[in-house]
Amino acid sequence: MAITEPDTPSSPGNFAMVTPHGRGPAAYDIQAPLADGEIGAAFDATNREMGSGVLYPQGPRQAATETLIQSPQGFGSGGYDIDAGTTAGWPNDVEPDVAGP
Numbered sequence: 001m002a003i004t005e006p007d008t009p010s011s012p013g014n015f016a017m018v019t020p021h022g023r024g025p026a027a028y029d030i031q032a033p034l035a036d037g038e039i040g041a042a043f044d045a046t047n048r049e050m051g052s053g054v055l056y057p058q059g060p061r062q063a064a065t066e067t068l069i070q071s072p073q074g075f076g077s078g079g080y081d082i083d084a085g086t087t088a089g090w091p092n093d094v095e096p097d098v099a100g101p
Contacts, residue, residue, distance in 0.1 A: 060084035 058066070064082040068075065083092040 059086075 061082055061084055064084055068080060068082065081093065081095075
């Protein structure tokens with residue numbers, strides 16, 4: 001026995017234009033194609049001009065995470081913390097002070 005009765009799919013045409021809350025009749029086509037090509041080209045041009053090939057350098061937490069991910073099985077069994085780098089005001093080590101497994 002079905003809990004919810006089946007229904008027909010909604011009409012994309014009815015949802016193509018959405019008027020935002022606020023002043024003015026500024027309708028947005030939420031189903032319009034994205035400018036992925038333009039965005040990607042601008043990103044690639046910036047990286048070419050900067051000569052780095054990456055947007056941001058790898059931080060210490062990402063480096064520690066990469067080490068863990070690329071390590072052999074059992075690597076972190078003796079203890080391995082990823083505490084380096086910024087903590088945005090939080091303590092570096094937020095583990096509880098109890099003996100655990």
